[in-house]
Amino acid sequence: MPQKQPPRRQSFSVGRGARRRDEDSGTDVGEGADEWAQSKATVRPPDQLELTDAELKEEFTRILTANNPHAPQNIVRYSFKEGTYKLIGVVNQLAVHFSQVGNLVPKDSDEGRRQHYRDELAAGSQESTKVVISETEIFEEEEEPKEAEAETEAGSQTDMPVAEAAAKVTEEELMTHKQPKERKLTNQFNFSERASQTLNNPLRDRECQMEPPPRTNFSATANQWEIYDAYIEELEKQEKTKEKEKAKTPVAKKMGKMTMRKMTSMESQSDDISKVTQAAKIVERMVNQNTYDDVAQDFKYYEDAADEYRDQEGTLLPLWKFQNDKAKRLAVTALCWNPKYNDLFAVGHGSYDFMKQSRGMLLLYSMKNPSFPEYIFSSESGIMCLDVHADHPYLVVVGYYDGNVAIYNLKKPHSQPSFCSSAKSGKHTDPVWQVRWQKDDMDNNLNFFSVSSDGRIVSWTLLKSELVHTDVIKLKVEGNTTDGLDGLQLHTVGCGTAFDFHKEIDYMFLVGTEEGKIYKCSKSYSSKFLDTYDAHNMAVDAVSWNPYHTKVFMSCSSDWTVKIWDHTIKTPMFIYDLNSAVGDVAWAPYSSTVFAAVTTNGKTHVFDLSINKYEAICNQPVVAKKKNKITHVQFNPIHPIIIVGDDRGHVICLKLSPNLRKMPKEKKGQEVQKGPAVEIAKLDKLLNLVREVKTKT
Amino acid sequence: MGETEGKKEEADYKRLQTFPLVRHSDMPEEMRVETMELCVTACEKFSNNNESAAKMIKETMDKKFGSSWHVVIGEGFGFEITHEVKNLLYLYFGGTLAVCVWKCS
Numbered sequence: 063m064p065q066k067q068p069p070r071r072q073s074f075s076v077g078r079g080a081r082r083r084d085e086d087s088g089t090d091v092g093e094g095a096d097e098w099a100q101s102k103a104t105v106r107p108p109d110q111l112e113l114t115d116a117e118l119k120e121e122f123t124r125i126l127t128a129n130n131p132h133a134p135q136n137i138v139r140y141s142f143k144e145g146t147y148k149l150i151g152v153v154n155q156l157a158v159h160f161s162q163v164g165n166l167v168p169k170d171s172d173e174g175r176r177q178h179y180r181d182e183l184a185a186g187s188q189e190s191t192k193v194v195i196s197e198t199e200i201f202e203e204e205e206e207p208k209e210a211e212a213e214t215e216a217g218s219q220t221d222m223p224v225a226e227a228a229a230k231v232t233e234e235e236l237m238t239h240k241q242p243k244e245r246k247l248t249n250q251f252n253f254s255e256r257a258s259q260t261l262n263n264p265l266r267d268r269e270c271q272m273e274p275p276p277r278t279n280f281s282a283t284a285n286q287w288e289i290y291d292a293y294i295e296e297l298e299k300q301e302k303t304k305e306k307e308k309a310k311t312p313v314a315k316k317m318g319k320m321t322m323r324k325m326t327s328m329e330s331q332s333d334d335i336s337k338v339t340q341a342a343k344i345v346e347r348m349v350n351q352n353t354y355d356d357v358a359q360d361f362k363y364y365e366d367a368a369d370e371y372r373d374q375e376g377t378l379l380p381l382w383k384f385q386n387d388k389a390k391r392l393a394v395t396a397l398c399w400n401p402k403y404n405d406l407f408a409v410g411h412g413s414y415d416f417m418k419q420s421r422g423m424l425l426l427y428s429m430k431n432p433s434f435p436e437y438i439f440s441s442e443s444g445i446m447c448l449d450v451h452a453d454h455p456y457l458v459v460v461g462y463y464d465g466n467v468a469i470y471n472l473k474k475p476h477s478q479p480s481f482c483s484s485a486k487s488g489k490h491t492d493p494v495w496q497v498r499w500q501k502d503d504m505d506n507n508l509n510f511f512s513v514s515s516d517g518r519i520v521s522w523t524l525l526k527s528e529l530v531h532t533d534v535i536k537l538k539v540e541g542n543t544t545d546g547l548d549g550l551q552l553h554t555v556g557c558g559t560a561f562d563f564h565k566e567i568d569y570m571f572l573v574g575t576e577e578g579k580i581y582k583c584s585k586s587y588s589s590k591f592l593d594t595y596d597a598h599n600m601a602v603d604a605v606s607w608n609p610y611h612t613k614v615f616m617s618c619s620s621d622w623t624v625k626i627w628d629h630t631i632k633t634p635m636f637i638y639d640l641n642s643a644v645g646d647v648a649w650a651p652y653s654s655t656v657f658a659a660v661t662t663n664g665k666t667h668v669f670d671l672s673i674n675k676y677e678a679i680c681n682q683p684v685v686a687k688k689k690n691k692i693t694h695v696q697f698n699p700i701h702p703i704i705i706v707g708d709d710r711g712h713v714i715c716l717k718l719s720p721n722l723r724k725m726p727k728e729k730k731g732q733e734v735q736k737g738p739a740v741e742i743a744k745l746d747k748l749l750n751l752v753r754e755v756k757t758k759t
Numbered sequence: 760m761g762e763t764e765g766k767k768e769e770a771d772y773k774r775l776q777t778f779p780l781v782r783h784s785d786m787p788e789e790m791r792v793e794t795m796e797l798c799v800t801a802c803e804k805f806s807n808n809n810e811s812a813a814k815m816i817k818e819t820m821d822k823k824f825g826s827s828w829h830v831v832i833g834e835g836f837g838f839e840i841t842h843e844v845k846n847l848l849y850l851y852f853g854g855t856l857a858v859c860v861w862k863c864s
Contacts, residue, residue, distance in 0.1 A: 277863065280783065280847055281839035284857030292851055296780055 130155040185246050350431050357381050361429075361703070366719040374673050376680045376721030378666060381703065382432035383686075384409070384713040388440065389423040394707025396448040397696040402455035404700045405429040406436065409713055412444025412463055414693065419444055419463055424470060426458075429715065439470055439477050449510065451499045459510050461494025467512050467522060467529070481529050483522070488531035490514035495559045501568075511563075513573060517555030519583075535588050537575060556581075562605045566612050572629075574602025580617055582629060595632055597625060604646050610654035610741040614749070618644035624659050626671075628749060635752045636675065640667055646694045648704075652723060654741035655748065658704055660692035666706055668722050671748050680722055684714055782857075783849040794820065794848050798858050802832070809833060809856070816860060827864035832856060 133153045141148045167174040351358065361381050369376055389411040396410030411423035422445040426437040443464040451457040456472040460479075466489045468479035483489040492515035499510045500521070508524040517537040523530045537556030557576035564570040569585040570592070578598035581591040598619035608614040614635075618624045620643040625634040642661035650656035655671040659678075668680040685692060690708040697704050702718045779799055784791050797819055805812040809832040820828040824846075831838060834855050840847075842861035849859045 275864075276844040277841050278785075278844055279839060279841050280849070280861070281837075282783065282849060282859075283837035284833065284851075284859075285835040286855060289851045289855060289857060292780055292782060293854060 128155060130157050132157070346434070347430055350433055354382065354432060357432075361701075361715075361717060364717070366721075369719050369721040372721060374679055374721060376668065376719040378668070378680060378682050378684060378704070378716040378718060378722075380684065381715040381717055382429060384427045384432055384435075384715070385711055386423075386425055386435055386438070388438065389425060389711045392420070392423055392444070392711045393709035394693050394711060394713055395444065395446050396460075397694045397705055397707050397713070398448055398450050398458075399696055399698055399705075400426075400450050400455050401452045401699065403428075404698060406455075407696070407705060407713075408448055408450055408458055409707060410445035410448045410460060411711060412446055414709060422462065424448065424458065424460055426472065427713065432715075437472055439479070441468075441479075446493050447496045449497050449499050451508070453502075454508070457499075457508070459497045459499060461490075461497045461512055461514070463493045465490035465492055465494060465514060465516070467494055467497060467510075469524070469529075481524060481527075483529050483531070487529055488520065488533075490516050490518060490520070492516040492557070496561055498561070498563060500563070511561070511571075513558035513561045515557040515559070515576065517557060519558060519561065519573065521585075533588065534585055535573075535583055537573065537581065557601075559601050560604045560617075562607050562615065564612070565607055565609065572605045572607070572615060572617075574605045574617060574619075576601040578602060578619060578621070580605060580627075593629070593632070595627065597627075597634070598623065600643075603644060604648075606647060606649055608654055608745065609649050609651060610738050611745045614654075614745060616647055616649065616657060618647040618659055620644070622661075624657075628753075631753075635749055636671070638667075638669070638677070640665075640678075645692055648695050648697050650697050650723070651699050652702075654745040656722065658695050658697065660695045660706060662691040664688060664690055664692055664708070666692065666695065666704070666716070668718065670722065670724070672744055673724065675748060680719075684716060686712065777853060780851040781848065782851060783847065785845050785847050787845060790824070790845075791848060793823070794860055795850065798848075798850060798852060798860065802852050802856060802858065806853075816858070820860065820862075824862065828860065828862050831859045 130153075133155055135153060137150045137153065138147045139150055140146070167177060169175075169178070360379060364379065366377055366379065389409075392411035393414050394409055395412040395414065396408075398408045400406040400408065405428050406426060409423075409425045409427065411425065413419050422441040422443055424437075424439040424441065424445055425435040428436050441460075441462065443462040443466065445460050446463050448458055448460040451459070458470045458472065459467060460470065461467050466483045468482040471480040474480060490512065494512050494514045497510055497512045499508075503509050503523065510522050511519060511534065512522065513519045519534045519537070521532045521534050523532070537558055556579070558573050559576050560574040562572050564572075571583055571585070573581045573583055574597070575581070578596070578600055580595040580597040580602060582593035582595075583591055597617050598621045600619050600621040602617055602619050605615060605617045608616070613628050613630060614626060615629055616624065616626045622639050622642060622644065624638045624640060624644055624647055626636040627634050638659075640659060640661050642663040642665070645660050645662060647657055647659045650658070653670070653672075655669075655673075657669050659667045659669070661667070664683045664685040666680070666682055666684050667678040669678050673679055684706055685708050687710075690710050690712070692706055692708050694707045695704055702723050704716050704718065705713055706716060707713045779795050781791070781795065786794065797816055801812040801815045801819075805815065813830040813832045816832075817828050817830045820830070829840070834857070836857070838859060840859070840861055840863070842863050846862035847860070849857070851857055
C-alpha cells in the first residue's frame with residue numbers, strides 16, 4: 063500500500079489544480095454544487111498509459127509476502143565470542159520506501175511530554191492539545207501556501223469549505239497563542255446564558271421586649287460636717303479594734319490559757335444557747351418521764367407476783383433500753399456504774415471482732431433519760447474497758463484497742479481525753495483488756511492499773527499533766543512453775559485478759575490470761591506469781607473477788623464455764639457449764655451468794671448459791687434479736703437492777719424479780735441478822751460443804 | 760476652748776483622713792475595690808480640679824464596665840439618683856470630698 067500513496071497524492075493535487083483553473087476562468091462561478099459532484103468523476107494522471115481493453119483485462123498474479131525479496135540471505139559476520147565467521151540466520155526484512163522528517167511529535171513521546179509540560183507552564187494544559195492539532199493543520203496546508211492566503215484576502219469565503227474556514231480560525235488563534243506572554247484570550251462568543259428564578263422565602267417580623275436592668279433610687283446629702291462625722295466614727299471603730307487586738311496578743315503567749323479564753327469567749331458568744339441548755343435538759347427529762355412513765359413505775363414498784371408461786375426461780379423484767387445512733391453496730395465492751403450517782407453508768411463501745419476494728423465511743427447514760435446519753439465522747443480506736451473513779455466520779459479511765467489508756471474528765475466540756483498515754487509513755491502494744499482505779503498513792507496522786515494482751519500489767523500515775531507508767535508485772539507463760547526444760551518457753555509472755563484486786567489485801571490481785579490460767583500476783587513481786595490456777599481451757603473473760611468473802615473469787619471463760627474458787631485451794635469450788643461462751647460475770651452487791659453471768663447466746667443467768675447451788679435460778683434470754691451476743695453485765699450498787707450490753711451497741715436495763723434477791727426469811731419475831739458477817743457465814747457454810755467433800759475424796 | 764486646739768485637731772484630722780470611706784455601695788466586692796482605687800487615684804491626681812477627676816473616673820469606668828457611668832465629686836451637694844442595681848458607690852475621700860459613682864443607661 064505505501065507504494066500506491068504517492069500517485070494518489072498527485073492526483074489529488076492535480077484535481078485541485080483543475081478546480082483552480084476553472085475558478086480563474088470564471089466559467090464555473092456560481093456553480094458551487096458542481097464542484098462537489100466533480101470529485102466523483104475519474105481523474106486520470108497525465109502519464110497514464112493508454113491500454114487496450116484486452117491489456118486491461120489481463121491478470122497479473124502477485125503474491126504479497128512479508129519477506130523482502132531483495133534482502134541478503136547469506137550474511138556472515140565474525141563472532142568474537144567464538145573466534146570464527148558465522149552465518150547470521152535472521153535477516154532484517156524491513157524495506158524503507160519513503161521517509162520524511164516531520165515536525166509532528168507524538169503526544170506521549172519524551173519530547174511531546176516535554177513540550178506539553180512547557181506549554182502548561184506557559185499557558186494552560188488545554189491549549190497544548192490544540193497546539194498539536196493546529197500543527198498538523200499547518201503541515202497539511204503547506205502544499206498550497208500563498209494561493210490560500212490570497213483567497214482569504216479576497217474575501218471569497220463562500221466557496222471555501224467549512225472545515226478550511228475553521229482551520230483558518232484555529233490558525234489565527236494559534237498565532238496569538240504562540241506568544242507565550244499574552245494571556246489566553248477566551249472566545250467571548252463561546253458562552254451560554256442561563257437564568258433561573260427561585261422562590262423567595264417570605265419575610266417575617268420578630269420582636270421581643272427585655273426587662274430593663276433593675277434600678278433603684280439612692281439619695282444622700284454630702285456636706286462637710288457629715289463627712290467629718292463619718293470619718294470620726296470610723297476612726298473610733300478602728301481604735302476599738304486595735305485595742306481588742308492588743309488585748310488578745312498577750313494571751314497568745316500561753317497556749318493553754320488562750321484555749322480557755324477562747325472557750326469562754328465562745329461561751330459568751332453562744333450565751334443565748336447555753337442559757338437555754340439547762341432548761342432544755344429539764345424539759346427533755348420531763349418529756350422522757352412522761353413517755354417512759356410506765357417503765358419508771360415498774361422500776362420503782364413492780365414486784366413480780368408470780369414469784370411467790372414459783373418457789374425458787376425468778377425472772378428479769380426488762381426496763382429501759384439504751385442505744386445511740388452514733389454507737390450503732392459498735393459492741394458494748396465495757397459497763398460501769400457510777401459509784402456516786404446511782405442512776406448514771408458508763409458504756410464503752412468498741413468491737414470484739416478483731417478483723418473489723420473501727421472507732422470507739424464512750425457514752426454515759428442516766429436512767430432518768432433513756433433516750434439520749436448524758437455525755438458522749440468518741441475516739442479513733444475502739445474502747446475495750448473502762449472504770450470510774452470511786453472518789454472522783456467525774457474521772458473515767460478507758461483502755462483502747464490500740465493499747466493506749468486515757469482519762470476522760472466529765473467536767474471538761476470538750477470531747478478529748480484529759481490525759482492519754484502515747485507510744486513514748488509506755489503504752490501497751492496490744493489491746494488493753496481491763497483498767498481499774500486504785501487508791502491514791504502515798505503522794506496522793508491518782509493512779510490506776512491496766513492489763514493487756516502484751517503480757518504487761520502497768521501502774522499508771524497521774525502527775526500534774528502527764529501519765530507516768532510503771533510495769534508491775536510481766537506475765538510469763540510458765541509462771542513460777544519453771545520446768546527448765548524449754549528455755550524458750552520461759553520468755554513467751556502470757557496474755558492478760560482480766561484482773562481483779564483483792565478488797566482487803568491491798569497488794570494481792572488476780573490475773574486471768576488468754577491461755578486460761580489465773581495467776582495470783584502481788585504488786586511487790588514483779589517476777590513471781592503467788593499462785594497459779596489452771597482454771598480454764600480458753601481465755602479467761604473475767605475474774606472477780608466476792609464482795610463479802612475475802613477468800614472467794616469467781617472466773618468465767620469462753621470455754622462455757624463459770625468457776626468459783628477459794629484462793630487458798632487450787633481446784634474450783636463450784637463449776638457451772640452454761641452451754642455457751644460466758645462473756646462476763648458479776649457478783650451481786652447485796653448478797654454474797656448471788657451472781658449473774660451472761661453468755662453469747664443472748665441469755666442472762668442469775669445464780670443464788672444459797673438457794674440452788676447446782677443451777678441458775680433464773681435463765682432468761684434478754685436480747686431483742688437471737689443473733690445478738692451479750693457481752694457484759696453489771697449490778698447496780700443500790701437498786702435491784704442489772705444492765706446488760708450486747709454486741710450491737712444496745713444496753714438493756716433489767717429488774718430482778720423478788721426471788722432473785724431473797725433475803726433470809728424473817729421467822730416468828732426472830733431478829734433477822736444483817737450485815738457482811740452474815741453474808742460471809744452464808745457463803746462459808748456452802749463452801750464448807752464442798753471442802754468437806756473434797757477432803758473426803 | 761482656744762482656736763489652737765481646734766486647729767490642731769483639724770490638722771490631725773486632715774492628716775488622718777486620707778483613706779477612702781465607703782458610705783454606701785451595692786457593688787460586688789471586686790468591682791467596689793477597683794472603683795474605690797480608681798476614685799482615690801483620680802482625686803489624688805486632680806486634687807484641685809474636681810471636674811477633671813470626675814471626668815477621669817467616668818471615662819475609665821465606661822471603658823472597664825460599659826458605658827453610661829455618672830460621677831459626681833464635690834464638697835457639698837445633695838442628690839437623688841436612679842441607678843442600676845449593683846452599680847453604685849458613694850464614698851468620702853480625703854476628709855472633705857464626697858464621690859458618687861453610679862451607672863444608669
